[in-house]
Amino acid sequence: MNPYYLIGGGFLLLLLTWILAKQVRSRVLVLLFLLSIITYIDRVCIAVAGPRMQQELDISPDKWGWVVGAFTISYALFEIPSGAMADRIGARAVLTRIVAWWSVFTTLTGAVSNYFLLLFVRFCFGAGEAGAYPGATSAVSRWFPSAERARATGIVWMASRLGGAMSPLLVVPIQMAYGWRMSFYVFGVLGAVWCVIWYIWYRNTPGEKEGVTRQELDQIGPPPSGAHHGLPWGYAFRQKNFLLILLMYHTYCWGSYFYLSWLHTYLQKGRGFSEDEMKLWSTLPFLFGACGNLIGGFLSDVFVRRFGLKFARRSIGAVGLALSGIFMLSTSQTPNKEHAVLFLALGYGSMDCMLPVAWAVCMDVGRRYAGAMSGAMNMAGQLGSFLTSVVFGYVVVWANGDYNVPLVYMGVMLLVSAWLFTLIDPTIPLVREGEEETALPKAA
Numbered sequence: 001m002n003p004y005y006l007i008g009g010g011f012l013l014l015l016l017t018w019i020l021a022k023q024v025r026s027r028v029l030v031l032l033f034l035l036s037i038i039t040y041i042d043r044v045c046i047a048v049a050g051p052r053m054q055q056e057l058d059i060s061p062d063k064w065g066w067v068v069g070a071f072t073i074s075y076a077l078f079e080i081p082s083g084a085m086a087d088r089i090g091a092r093a094v095l096t097r098i099v100a101w102w103s104v105f106t107t108l109t110g111a112v113s114n115y116f117l118l119l120f121v122r123f124c125f126g127a128g129e130a131g132a133y134p135g136a137t138s139a140v141s142r143w144f145p146s147a148e149r150a151r152a153t154g155i156v157w158m159a160s161r162l163g164g165a166m167s168p169l170l171v172v173p174i175q176m177a178y179g180w181r182m183s184f185y186v187f188g189v190l191g192a193v194w195c196v197i198w199y200i201w202y203r204n205t206p207g208e209k210e211g212v213t214r215q216e217l218d219q220i221g222p223p224p225s226g227a228h229h230g231l232p233w234g235y236a237f238r239q240k241n242f243l244l245i246l247l248m249y250h251t252y253c254w255g256s257y258f259y260l261s262w263l264h265t266y267l268q269k270g271r272g273f274s275e276d277e278m279k280l281w282s283t284l285p286f287l288f289g290a291c292g293n294l295i296g297g298f299l300s301d302v303f304v305r306r307f308g309l310k311f312a313r314r315s316i317g318a319v320g321l322a323l324s325g326i327f328m329l330s331t332s333q334t335p336n337k338e339h340a341v342l343f344l345a346l347g348y349g350s351m352d353c354m355l356p357v358a359w360a361v362c363m364d365v366g367r368r369y370a371g372a373m374s375g376a377m378n379m380a381g382q383l384g385s386f387l388t389s390v391v392f393g394y395v396v397v398w399a400n401g402d403y404n405v406p407l408v409y410m411g412v413m414l415l416v417s418a419w420l421f422t423l424i425d426p427t428i429p430l431v432r433e434g435e436e437e438t439a440l441p442k443a444a
Contacts, residue, residue, distance in 0.1 A: 024212045025143045025220065029152055031198055032136050033159040035095065038190045039132050040163030041170070042106045045187055046122070047264045048171040048282070049180040054265075056180070059115055065393025068261035069386045070119045074126035076382035082131020083375020086138035087368070090204030095135045096195050101128030103191030110184030133359070133378060138371035141363045142205055145221050147301055149363050154297015154356030158290045161352065164260070165286035168278055232431065241365060241428050246380035248420040249358060252321060252351065254413035255328055257385035259285055259348055262392050270403025271337040281341050288349030296320060296353030300360060309426050313361050317354040317421040324351035325414030332407035351414065354421070364426040373430060
């Protein structure tokens with residue numbers, strides 16, 4: 001079946017969901033779902049186009065590591081300010097600014113003429129996209145009750161994997177017909193359309209939005225009371241829970257960012273897949289990841305009701321990460337290229353069971369500081385993404401072109417992340433009730 005028919009049918013299904021949704025928060029989720037798809041289409045586009053770009057611009061593996069790393073370092077640097085801004089002024093203006101910015105630099109990626117200009121554009125792209133998921137997390141924390149947050153976050157992250165799966169199906173035909181530059185021009189337009197819809201329709205709290213019934217307001221619960229203060233960072237960094245969350249996500253991203261930065265190069269140069277074969281095989285990990293997000297978010301919310309918050313978050317997170325580490329190590333050892341893709345897909349599906357749980361933990365622990373908390377977690381993660389992006393290229397060169405060697409250290413880091421998740425306690429808030437007054441002066 002033509003992939004364009006499947007993609008078109010998916011968007012029609014989203015439109016039907018919007019029309020038939022009885023609850024306004026379901027429509028909020030549809031818009032966040034679309035945001036996540038567009039985010040990852042734009043983000044994975046460069047990974048799909050990577051082999052052609054490296055050839056045309058004469059970029060070696062070690063230099064390409066800096067190209068994908070340039071995005072992650074700026075993304076990390078601007079995560080906390082963007083997430084904190086979403087807490088303070090709301091996701092309506094913040095997400096509009098973010099999507100508009102990254103759409104401009106997606107388009108400009110197609111216009112670069114040399115290595116150093118590409119580094120600059122990708123750095124600016126990362127700075128603009130920073131805060132997209134903390135902003136979405138802030139919106140979910142205001143629009144969804146706690147028993148629905150992992151499921152809602154799982155759906156948002158499932159969309160990101162669908163975006164990653166769609167990228168090869170869209171990018172490869174475009175770049176085969178018109179060159180790799182055209183794919184960036186096309187995808188830069190998608191975000192602009194989303195910005196207009198989001199800013200016109202969305203409101204920062206359910207109470208501001210027309211059409212929200214009293215029954216739905218009661219289901220969502222009351223909004224945070226009192227004036228919003230910035231997260232007391234000095235106080236937060238003295239909390240064990242806060243540091244564990246940051247370290248867990250940092251080590252996780254050492255393994256996860258491979259799929260967004262090096263996967264397509266790995267399959268072509270490391271495993272010998274042709275560009276035509278890539279259209280099918282490179283989508284498999286993202287489809288497994290989409291299922292993992294949905295399953296992990298759903299199970300976590302079910303477990304919250306049956307076994308309590310601590311068991312629900314820890315069990316899904318730790319088991320998913322441990323399995324992903326085992327599958328990553330298995331990939332590095334198998335000589336069969338189809339088995340390698342299958343192991344990678346199972347690994348991505350396993351680690352993505354953890355993903356909505358980790359972001360739900362930010363809401364559990366951060367509460368009114370959910371945007372800042374998730375921004376801090378993602379900043380720590382993206383520092384790991386930057387390091388692994390750069391290290392991967394140098395390890396390949398050191399290993400005389402063996403693309404399997406870097407998978408070993410990534411698998412080990414995922415196992416470390418699994419252990420760290422078992423130590424996180426989501427029942428302990430970042431700032432306890434009554435402690436804010438004493439915490440704020442220490443952060444000043």
